[in-house]
Amino acid sequence: MSSTLTVPAQVKFDEAIELTQTFLIQLKKNELTSSQIQDFVAALVQTANGARGFFVTYLTAADPICDEPRSEIIAALQANPGIAADLLVKNIAMSTAQKLYHQRRNDSDMMASSATVATRTTNIIHQLNLPQIQEMCRDLVATIQTGTGTYGEFLTRWGYDEEQKNAIAQVVSELGV
Incomplete structure (x- = not known):
C-alpha cells in the first residue's frame, strides 16, 4: 500500500488539517498499513501546528471511524x-x-x-x-x-x-x- 501522506517538518496548521482529512479518508478505505498509520500520526503530532490540526480534525470529524481510535494512533500519541x-x-x-x-x-x-x-x-x-x-x-x-x-x-x-x-x-x- 502506498500513501500520499508526507508531513513537512514545519507543517502549518491548515496543512495539518488537510493532511488529517486525507488520512481519515485513506483510513476509512483501509488504504494504510499499521506502520503508515502510526508513522503519519507520530510525525504530525511532533509539532504544535501538526498536533492542533490533527486533533481539531480528528475530534470533530463527522465520521464514526474517529469514535474508537486505532491502537496505532494511541501508540503514536504515546510516543509524543x-x-x-x-x-x-x-x-x-x-x-x-x-x-x-x-x-x-x-x-x-x-x-x-x-x-x-x-x-x-x-x-x-x-x-x-x-x-x-x-x-x-x-x-x-x-x-x-x-x-x-x-x-x-x-x-x-x-x-x-x-x-x-x-x-x-x-x-x-x-x-x-
Whole structure:
C-alpha cells in the first residue's frame, strides 16, 4: 500500500488539517498499513501546528471511524506525549465549556458536536493513560479551585464563567486520572 501522506517538518496548521482529512479518508478505505498509520500520526503530532490540526480534525470529524481510535494512533500519541497531552486536556476543557454554552442557547446540534468531542477526547485520554495528562488535569482543577495556576491564562483567554469552570473541573476530576 502506498500513501500520499508526507508531513513537512514545519507543517502549518491548515496543512495539518488537510493532511488529517486525507488520512481519515485513506483510513476509512483501509488504504494504510499499521506502520503508515502510526508513522503519519507520530510525525504530525511532533509539532504544535501538526498536533492542533490533527486533533481539531480528528475530534470533530463527522465520521464514526474517529469514535474508537486505532491502537496505532494511541501508540503514536504515546510516543509524543508532550504536545498531545496539553492539547487533550485543553480539548476536554473547551468541549465541556462549549457544550454548556450551546445548551444555554438551545442549540442541540452544536451541543451534540461538543459532546462528541468531549467523548472522543475522554476516550483517548483513558487509552493513553499518560502521567503528563494526570498532572495537567490536577493543575487545571487546582487553577479552577484557587483562581491561580498553570491554566489561569487559558481560562481567562476563553472567558469561561464560573458555571463553565465548575463543569470543567467536574469532568476533569471524573476522568479518574
